[in-house]
Amino acid sequence: MTRVVIIGGGAAGASAAARARRLDPNAEITMVEAGSMITHAPCGIPYAVGGVVSDYRNLMTYTPEEFEKERNVKVLVNTKAVDVDPDKRVVVISRGNSTEKLRWDKLIVATGAKPLVPKIPGVDLSGILTVRLPDDVPVLKSELESATTVGIVGGGYIGVEMAEALLHLGKKAILFEMMDRLLPAALDADMATILADEMRKKGVELHLGEKVVEFRGSGGKISAVVTEKGEYKVDKVIMAVGVKPDVDLALKAGAKLGETGAVAVNEYMETSATDVYAAGDVAEKVHRLTGRKVWIPLAPSANKEGQVAGGNAVKGRTLKFPGVVGTAVTKFFDLYIARTGLSEEEAQRLGIKYEKAVIRARTKAQYYPGYAPVHVKMLADSSGRILGVQVLGWDHIVAAYADIAAVAIERGMTIEDLFFADIGYMPATAPVWHPLIVAARVLSKGRL
C-alpha cells in the first residue's frame, strides 16, 4: 500500500490527491494544508473582496469534509508542514501546539507561490496587505472597510484586479508600477496603454514608471507611499509586486531548483529527489514554443500538473505534462485582457526575430447591435509561425481569442494556417472576418 503525502490543498494538491485516489483505490493519501480551505480559488479573491462574489467561502470547490468523504483522502487543514526528511521519508507537521510525523512513500510538494514583499523601508507597518489565499478575504475586507484611499503597489494581474475591487468598494485607488506599463509580464506597451486608459477613465490614479522607495507611517500604521517622484497619502496599501514559488519544503525534501528559481521538474513532474514530485505554482514549467524553462504560476496548469503528479506518484510514469504557452486572462470591469505565446519584449529577450501586426476590430458583425471594440496584436517569426497574441476587448468572448491562438501556437501554426482556419461566424458572435484572421492577414503584409 503506497503512502502518498501531498503538501498543499490548492489546485495542484487537490488534483494530485483526486488523481492518485482514482488510479489507486488502496493508496493511503494524506493532504496537508496550512490554511482552513482546500480546493480554493485564489483567482477569485479580488471579486470576493470587491463584493462581486458575496461569500468568500464559495471560493472553494469542496470543504475538507466533502473532499475526505468523496475522494477518500485524509485532509489535514490548519496544519503546517514544517520539515521534510527525505532519507527517513517523513514530513513533520504542526497543528496547534503539537507536531507529528507523517511517513510517505511518495511525496508531492504543491506549496504554491507566495507574495513577494520587497525590502522597502516601512514595509512592516500595519495596514500593508498582501493577497494570497481565500482565507485572506475577511482580513482584507475588514482592513479596507475604514479606508478612503488605498495604494496598490504593483500593476500586474493582482494589482489590476484589486483596483477594480477597490472601486467596487467605493475607495480611491492609487496604483504604483515601477515599469513603464501595466501587466508588464503579459503585455507590450502599445497594448498595455489601452488598459491604462480604461483604468484612468474609471478613476484609478496610475503612477507608471514610478518606483516606491518608502512607506511612511504614524503610530505604526501606514499613512503614505513615497516614490522617487512624490509622497501620496494612503490609508492602506495592497502589496502586489509579484509572487515567488514557495520552495522551502521542496528544498528540505532534497529537490533542486531550476534556473527560474522554482522547483525543477521533468515532464512527469518528478523533482531531482527520489519519489518527490512537485506540481503547481511551486514548480517550473516548459514553454512549448521556445522549449525553455519558465515560471508562470497559473491555476489551469497547476490543476493539470497536479493530475500528472498524482497519477504518476501511484502508477509510475503514466502521463506527461507538456508545458504551457503562456496563456493568461484578466479583466478590468468590462475590459477583458488575454494573451498567449510571446510578447515583443519576450521575443526580443530571446533573440527571436519577429514581425508584428496590431489591429482594431469589432466582436460582432458591424451591423449587429452590441458589438464591442477589440484590439489584437499578433507576432510571427520569419517563417510565418505565430509567436504570440495579445487581445484587449470590451466583451468576454475576446478571452477565447487567446485560447484559439494558444492552440494554434502549440500546433506550430503559421499566419497562413490561421488565416484559413475554419473559425465560425454568425453576426451575433463574430465578424465574418474574425479579428484573429484579420490580424493574420495584416501580418502577412499582402501575402494573404
Place this chain on the structure above:
Amino acid sequence: MTRVVIIGGGAAGASAAARARRLDPNAEITMVEAGSMITHAPCGIPYAVGGVVSDYRNLMTYTPEEFEKERNVKVLVNTKAVDVDPDKRVVVISRGNSTEKLRWDKLIVATGAKPLVPKIPGVDLSGILTVRLPDDVPVLKSELESATTVGIVGGGYIGVEMAEALLHLGKKAILFEMMDRLLPAALDADMATILADEMRKKGVELHLGEKVVEFRGSGGKISAVVTEKGEYKVDKVIMAVGVKPDVDLALKAGAKLGETGAVAVNEYMETSATDVYAAGDVAEKVHRLTGRKVWIPLAPSANKEGQVAGGNAVKGRTLKFPGVVGTAVTKFFDLYIARTGLSEEEAQRLGIKYEKAVIRARTKAQYYPGYAPVHVKMLADSSGRILGVQVLGWDHIVAAYADIAAVAIERGMTIEDLFFADIGYMPATAPVWHPLIVAARVLSKGRL
C-alpha cells in the same frame, strides 16, 4: 491587361474582386450582381426582418459606388448574367431591357446558393416566402406585417433564426421539420433536443418528424400547411427547407459539377473549365478531417475562397484554399449553438468508429455570478483524435469553443492534446477546468 469578370457580388465575388485588384493594379475587373446590393450579408437577414438590425441596408459593407471607388472595380448591379460562352470568352449580361457582352480572360463564378423549393402541391401560392438576399428584407417585412400565424418549413439554420425573428415581431410561429430533430445537418438528436426545448419554451410550436405534403390556399393565397399528421392554419409560410448551389452559369461556362452537386474545384479554386474559377456557396469544398468533398455553404469560407480565386485569377497559383472542418454557429435568442467536425450521424455514415462524451458545465467559475450552463458533446476516433464538437450554451462565448475545437481538429489533436492545451482561465471568462477540457477528460474514460 487581364480582363476579369466576376459573376456575383456577395462574399466570394467581392473578396475575389478586392484580391484581384490588390495583386494586379492593371487588371480590368468587372463584378456583375443580379440584385441591388453587393458585399451583402445574408446571415443578417433574420435580424433585419426581426428588427434587431434596424435597417437592412446595413447588411452591406460597401455600396456599389464605394466599392467602385475604393477598389477600382467596375460594379454592375441589377444586372443578370444570362449566358456564358467559354469558347469566345464572353458573358452575356442583361440590364433592364438591353443585353450586352463582357469579354473575359479570367472568369470567376460566385453565384452562391439559392433556396430549395420542393415540388409540393400548392407551393406556388402567394405568401410562401423564401430567404436569400438582403434585398428580400423589405418584401419579407411587408409580407409578414399583416400575418398572425406564420409557418416555417424546415428546421435548419434559416428556419431556427427566422423563428426568432417571428417572435420578435410578435407572430405565432409553427415550425415543421421532416427529420426528427432541429438542425439535422449540424447536431445530433441529443444536442438538438436542447434547442427544441428552448424554442418551445419561447413559444415556437414545433412539429418534428412531420413532413409537409401540401399547401392549401384560398383566393391564390396560402391559408394552411398540411402535413402527414394534420392541417395547420397559417397566414404566411417561410420556406426554409435548404439551399442548393446556383450552378447554371458555371455549367454554361463549361465547369463540371462534383459529387455533391456543387461546382468541382481544386485547391486553387480552378474549375474543370480553363480560366474559369468558382468560389463561395456555388463551389464544393474539401473536408479537412475526412479529405472528402462536401458542400457546406457559409460566409467565412466563401470570403476566403473568393480571395484565393481572385488572387490566382490574376497571378496564377499563388494561394491554396485548404478546405473546411464544418464549423458553424447560430443562435436562438440567448442560446448559442456551435459545431465543428463530424457529428455522430456523419461519422456513422462515413463508417468512422468513434467514442463520445456529453457533458454539462458552466461558462464561468462556479462562484462567479452570471455563469451560464453549457452542453458540450465531443467525439474522438479510436486513436483519440478529436472528430467533432457540438456546443449549446446560454452565453455567446460558447461559439468560440467550436473555434478552439476547429483549430484542434484541423491540426489533428487528440483528446490528450486538448486536455493539456494551454486554454486560459479567469473566473469571469471560464471555469478553471474549461468545458472543452472536461469533455476531453470524460472522453478519455479515465486515462486523463
